[in-house]
Amino acid sequence: MKPSKKIYMIAGYNTISLGTGRKEFNPRKERPGLEHYIKEAGQATLKMIGGATLVDEGVVGNFMASRFNKQGHLGAFLGMIDPELRFKPSIRVEGACASGGLALITGIKSALSGSADVVLAIGVEVQNTVKAIYGADILAGAGWFARRKEGQAYFFPGQFSDRAGAYYQKIGRDKARQAMARWYRNAIENARLCPTAQEFENKVADLEAQGLTEPNPAAFTDHLNVFDCSKVSDGASAIAIVTEAGLKRCGVELKDAVEVVGIGHAADDITTLPADLTRLETIAFAARQALESAGITAQQLATVETHDCFTIAGILGLEAIGLAEEGQGADFVLEGHTARNGKIPVNTTGGLIGWGHPTGATGVHQAITLWEQLTGKAGDAQIQIPADKPYGLSVNMGGDDKTVVAIVYKKTT
Amino acid sequence: MGSGILLLTALEVADQMLRPENSGKHFVVNAVDVTSGALPGLMTYIRAQVLKAAEKKTVKLRKIYAGRPELIENSEIIEAYIADVMGIIRPGTRIEAAYDSTLVFEAVSENAALKTALFKQINENNANKPWIFTNTSSVPIGGLNSDASLDGRILGFHFYNPPAVQKLVELITIESNPAEMKEFALQLAKNMRKIIVPSNDIAGFIGNGHFMRDALYALGEAANLSASMPLHEAIYVMNTLSQDYLMRPMGIFQLIDYVGVDVVRFIMNVMNPHMASENLHSPLLDQFYDKGIKGGQFANGSQKDGILKYENGRPVAVYSLSDSAYIAFDTFKEKAQQWLGPMPAETIPWKNLIKAADKDATAALAFAAFKQQTTAGCRLALSYARHSRQIGLNLVSDGVAASAADVNTVLLTGFFHAYGPVNDFVV
Numbered sequence: 052m053k054p055s056k057k058i059y060m061i062a063g064y065n066t067i068s069l070g071t072g073r074k075e076f077n078p079r080k081e082r083p084g085l086e087h088y089i090k091e092a093g094q095a096t097l098k099m100i101g102g103a104t105l106v107d108e109g110v111v112g113n114f115m116a117s118r119f120n121k122q123g124h125l126g127a128f129l130g131m132i133d134p135e136l137r138f139k140p141s142i143r144v145e146g147a148c149a150s151g152g153l154a155l156i157t158g159i160k161s162a163l164s165g166s167a168d169v170v171l172a173i174g175v176e177v178q179n180t181v182k183a184i185y186g187a188d189i190l191a192g193a194g195w196f197a198r199r200k201e202g203q204a205y206f207f208p209g210q211f212s213d214r215a216g217a218y219y220q221k222i223g224r225d226k227a228r229q230a231m232a233r234w235y236r237n238a239i240e241n242a243r244l245c246p247t248a249q250e251f252e253n254k255v256a257d258l259e260a261q262g263l264t265e266p267n268p269a270a271f272t273d274h275l276n277v278f279d280c281s282k283v284s285d286g287a288s289a290i291a292i293v294t295e296a297g298l299k300r301c302g303v304e305l306k307d308a309v310e311v312v313g314i315g316h317a318a319d320d321i322t323t324l325p326a327d328l329t330r331l332e333t334i335a336f337a338a339r340q341a342l343e344s345a346g347i348t349a350q351q352l353a354t355v356e357t358h359d360c361f362t363i364a365g366i367l368g369l370e371a372i373g374l375a376e377e378g379q380g381a382d383f384v385l386e387g388h389t390a391r392n393g394k395i396p397v398n399t400t401g402g403l404i405g406w407g408h409p410t411g412a413t414g415v416h417q418a419i420t421l422w423e424q425l426t427g428k429a430g431d432a433q434i435q436i437p438a439d440k441p442y443g444l445s446v447n448m449g450g451d452d453k454t455v456v457a458i459v460y461k462k463t464t
Numbered sequence: 465m466g467s468g469i470l471l472l473t474a475l476e477v478a479d480q481m482l483r484p485e486n487s488g489k490h491f492v493v494n495a496v497d498v499t500s501g502a503l504p505g506l507m508t509y510i511r512a513q514v515l516k517a518a519e520k521k522t523v524k525l526r527k528i529y530a531g532r533p534e535l536i537e538n539s540e541i542i543e544a545y546i547a548d549v550m551g552i553i554r555p556g557t558r559i560e561a562a563y564d565s566t567l568v569f570e571a572v573s574e575n576a577a578l579k580t581a582l583f584k585q586i587n588e589n590n591a592n593k594p595w596i597f598t599n600t601s602s603v604p605i606g607g608l609n610s611d612a613s614l615d616g617r618i619l620g621f622h623f624y625n626p627p628a629v630q631k632l633v634e635l636i637t638i639e640s641n642p643a644e645m646k647e648f649a650l651q652l653a654k655n656m657r658k659i660i661v662p663s664n665d666i667a668g669f670i671g672n673g674h675f676m677r678d679a680l681y682a683l684g685e686a687a688n689l690s691a692s693m694p695l696h697e698a699i700y701v702m703n704t705l706s707q708d709y710l711m712r713p714m715g716i717f718q719l720i721d722y723v724g725v726d727v728v729r730f731i732m733n734v735m736n737p738h739m740a741s742e743n744l745h746s747p748l749l750d751q752f753y754d755k756g757i758k759g760g761q762f763a764n765g766s767q768k769d770g771i772l773k774y775e776n777g778r779p780v781a782v783y784s785l786s787d788s789a790y791i792a793f794d795t796f797k798e799k800a801q802q803w804l805g806p807m808p809a810e811t812i813p814w815k816n817l818i819k820a821a822d823k824d825a826t827a828a829l830a831f832a833a834f835k836q837q838t839t840a841g842c843r844l845a846l847s848y849a850r851h852s853r854q855i856g857l858n859l860v861s862d863g864v865a866a867s868a869a870d871v872n873t874v875l876l877t878g879f880f881h882a883y884g885p886v887n888d889f890v891v
Binding site for chain 2 (some may be wrong): 182184185187188191196199200203204205268269270271
């Protein structure tokens with residue numbers, strides 16, 4: 052979908068991604084809840100745009116607060132952020148791990164429809180309320196429940212383990228494992244440059260050796276180890292989606308905004324199995340839609356935020372987006388092209404594996420990373436944006452390639 | 465019955481019950497404890513531990529319960545497993561529950577007379593001629609076998625505390641054990657995922673055979689040193705030496721406290737009648753015991769005050785027999801350290817040594833440094849380590865352990881030493 056008028060994103064803010072790896076995280080002690088994260092992220096964005104009175108609507112992306120936190124009705128938390136938001140339209144949207152992306156799409160559609168010039172979009176998830184073995188049950192809700200019984204204990208790691216196994220068959224296990232370990236290394240090294248990242252304090256010296264740890268089928272999955280997986284995370288991200296009028300209303304300069312120039316949004320049939328485990332067809336569809344609507348090719352992108360819930364998802368994502376030919380994703384990574392000094396830096400603040408994966412917040416976090424990179428606000432994680440490639444692409448996936456939101460952002464000045 | 469042993473047994477029986485080939489068979493674990501009031505707490509503990517075990521092996525449990533379509537989520541499978549395990553256990557206070565059993569796992573105190581009386585009663589009333597596995601750290605099995613007229617249907621399991629966590633098991637068999645009983649015991653221990661070290665049926669076996677003699681050596685050395693310094697300082701010196709110089713997880717007096725002054729004394733008393741050429745007895749330990757100094761652990765595993773006093777898990781004072789009071793380390797520590805002399809830089813804390821790639825080579829560097837020094841600390845450390853080594857060698861020559869490697873395995877896995885006592889670098 053090509054936006055019918057100019058839409059911008061401004062004033063992004065991420066809380067920390069809390070979970071194992073962060074020094075603040077202690078599973079035996081009480082931790083902040085949904086309210087804390089929603090408030091911290093929401094208030095920070097409101098402060099940057101000039102206050103709650105300027106907001107027309109709110110949208111909250113969240114996957115499973117109903118089970119992780121026994122809390123539904125998240126749209127009605129908007130008024131808790133600031134009393135000025137009470138009685139303003141607000142909804143919660145859900146599309147598994149693409150819930151954050153759906154919050155963005157929903158906000159964009161509100162702005163395009165004319166119903167709002169300033170939308171506060173928040174993504175949030177608090178998952179460390181249960182042990183991982185029970186969290187796996189909750190997250191399995193992103194798949195078709197009728198297949199839960201035949202799935203593995205760690206359901207989604209099991210799904211992507213099967214994809215990894217198929218990819219091993221296709222390109223050779225050793226090369227695939229090496230590329231997955233390199234993906235892990237890149238993710239952690241990027242996260243070390245971002246103070247809010249869950250792996251910011253990771254001190255492991257030989258990350259690739261750690262990434263090459265042999266999978267343990269008896270305790271986890273056949274083809275993935277724990278380093279191939281994003282961690283359990285708590286966190287929230289907030290950003291404002293504005294029209295030109297909204298930008299003026301907030302008094303934010305154009306240089307501090309990114310323009311949304313291309314949108315892809317696709318949902319596949321959740322009851323069907325992938326025809327080819329080595330292809331992410333919905334990502335391919337949505338990314339193509341986003342790039343075509345922006346009028347660019349993948350080769351014109353300066354940077355990409357892709358949904359690496361698992362290292363194999365990151366590599367297959369490169370192929371689906373069109374950055375690498377089919378079956379060449381591993382080589383593309385091993386040749387260094389996705390590193391922060393490569394030809395297309397990917398997941399420059401660590402992605403889901405390095406920054407963290409508070410599921411409902413991830414799509415918004417991706418948008419914020421691209422907003423930071425394209426406006427020069429990424430701090431130590433800043434990469435160079437070539438003048439002839441002023442674009443960034445985010446790809447946010449829900450379930451096993453079932454709901455995908457892809458957005459192309461353009462540097463404004 | 466010991467809670468840890470009940471847990472391990474129930475988990476193993478449940479695993480057997482859930483095998484397809486055992487479908488329809490009836491499995492029961494009678495959990496007999498003479499104290500009725502202890503049973504609810506025991507069952508609460510078992511349930512909590514089964515939950516932890518189930519959470520760790522959910523990958524396997526999903527396969528085991530694949531044929532139960534109503535069990536879909538991990539949480540449902542975990543609850544089903546807990547229900548199955550708890551359904552096997554029949555808690556009670558009456559020994560008659562063992563009259564129909566085919567296998568009896570006993571875990572009463574280290575009291576040979578009590579064990580014998582129990583076994584006799586069960587044996588005389590049970591037509592199944594049950595196998596009896598006794599949990600003991602010191603009581604000879606042969607004596608129990610003959611005194612209770614068991615015809616070889618008894619063998620020993622020496623679990624280390626807590627049995628549910630500690631990996632080491634000493635398996636003590638006797639010649640008259642049926643071959644299939646020994647095989648079953650070995651497989652059972654393997655299924656419990658234990659490190660199994662065979663020990664011959666000599667009182668104390670390998671673990672206490674080493675520990676009791678090691679403790680006696682330290683008690684004796686402290687008594688000797690008390691000729692030239694106050695006893696409480698001598699105890700501090702020997703505790704520091706055995707922890708810091710020998711790079712062990714805790715000093716010998718802390719270990720005595722951890723096990724319990726009364727328990728150590730009791731085990732020595734159990735072992736001593738079986739020792740022809742040794743006297744496993746410490747008058748110094750008797751003196752602490754007579755003063756009511758017992759040590760031991762609280763329910764959460766933290767140490768009670770004993771010969772040493774503890775704050776936040778660390779010893780901070782030592783009991784003075786002459787003053788009938790604890791004397792803080794801080795009041796004499798500096799003087800004692802000066803007496804020991806500077807500790808060589810090659811000596812590293814146990815927590816670092818245990819992580820070393822080559823622990824023996826790293827420890828050897830420290831002992832090589834000791835040999836180059838003439839300080840009291842280095843001299844005593846070498847003597848201590850050499851004595852520890854000799855205890856290990858004697859356990860082999862006396863036929864308790866099959867090999868020096870078995871002695872080392874027990875000290876490495878049961879006592880968490882970073883290097884085995886039988887090594888070349890202390891010679």
